[in-house]
Amino acid sequence: MPYAEDHYSVRVLSYDELTSPERELWDAFPEGGRVDLAAGAAQDVPVAEGGRWGPERTVRAAVIVALLQGANTAQPGGIASLRLAGARISGHLDLAGAQIAHAFRLTDCWFEEGVDLSGASTRSIGLVGCRVPGVEAGLIRVEGRFDLRRSRVVKGPASPFHRRLTALSLINAHVSGAVNLSAAEITAPGEWAVSAGGLVAEGGVYCLDGFVAHGEVRLMGAQLPGGLHMRGALLESPGPRGVLLALDNAVASTLDFSDGFTANGTVRLRGARISGDLTFDGAVLNGPADGRGPALAAPLMHAVDFDLTLARPPSGMVDLRGAQVSYLHDSDRSWPEVVELDGFVYGSVKAGGAGEAGGRRDSVARRVGWLRRSPGYNPQPYEQLAGWYRKAGHDDDARRVLLAKHRHRRRTLPLAARVWGHLLDVTVGYGYRPWLAGVWLLALTLVGTLAFGTHSPQPVKPDEGAPFQPLVYTLDLLIPIGGLGQRTAWYWTQGGLQWLAYLLIAFGWVLTTAVIAGVTRTLQKS
Structure with a gap:
């Protein structure tokens, strides 16, 4: 007689001890036949209420374990696999460390207790449309797909893992195909909904079609050659730190958080390496509800194409310190x-929206406003933006950015330095607007010529030297080096004009010093 071995008590069950649904599954296994216990059910009770299903739809976990461990070998010409639908699984499905040679797929099943696959080696696994109180699959090796589509995985007292923090664990798992969580709902409020640090998913991870996670999703150090796809996903109920998605030091081909992806907590990509696209096109980043944490934390992140065209502005801070991208949208x-933009490096930037429609001048003002959102003063963001404008051939725009940098820095200086900075700004624009010195020189020359032309000064040596020329005299006062022979040849008896002469001499020195300082700074930066 065929038999089933109870995984815990190691008690042998005879074929006669199997229930009717268990016998049906037993007989179908050698040829991979599908058993659907919902097909003949008298009432249409949804999977969420599977605890109400009776003995006619109940299969003991021990029977499933026995079959997957070779209790009923395949018939000649048949390919054994376990395919069960619409069943209530009683007991603990414990396959920890098992070497499973057969694929198995459980569809629309209700589990009394959690599933333990930790350290197992198997082919494709499918728990599709099931209700499971916890799945432990750390260190699993899957030669195929790991499929939890449409399933509801809930960490709770019914789970043997209820003392752990995780509803679904894939820590250090290796899946040669895809991990498919599309349309699944994984719940561990305030704790870890998914813990998959060190996961290797060669076919990628798919959380599409309305995927919902109540709790943190942890993929730190994950290797995802096929990418992470979370279009339209909803992440909420973060833990105490407010982090919803942690991809620290993960390596992926693409990270897709587009088309309505919503995170009501922090998305953290610290040190992540993305060889292709990182997109938040149409996403909503709300950040933690208390407003204390960032909406997006991506320091030291590397990506080729970074698309941050969100559906609306984030409600929390965005941290890009030390990040590097080739293209920013x-x-x-x-x-x-x-x-936070200190150390953020980008090769090219492309903006959309009304901010770019008003011409390049409006674009520069908008970009400078963007840099001003960074707390404190850091020169690197200004230098980075100016360098990008230079590469694009817009030297005037680069100078505008660098001028804004000096004005921002001026706010951090002591009073005397701020006064000198204002003087450099109004006279030569910190060296980036040298034509201002010419404007000042022309205006002061005009004032001096008109004022000195209304009266005649007294000669220092009568009947000697050139006749008095108001224009030449004014220029002689404004030019501190050398001389035109007028300043030393004439003096004023009117007190007001004498003081004007002193002021013009002082302005001449100030303008000359400012021009030299500004030109020197410009040459040092060029």
């Missing part, structure tokens, strides 16, 4: 009130 909805 943003819009007026991309940036919150606070943006």
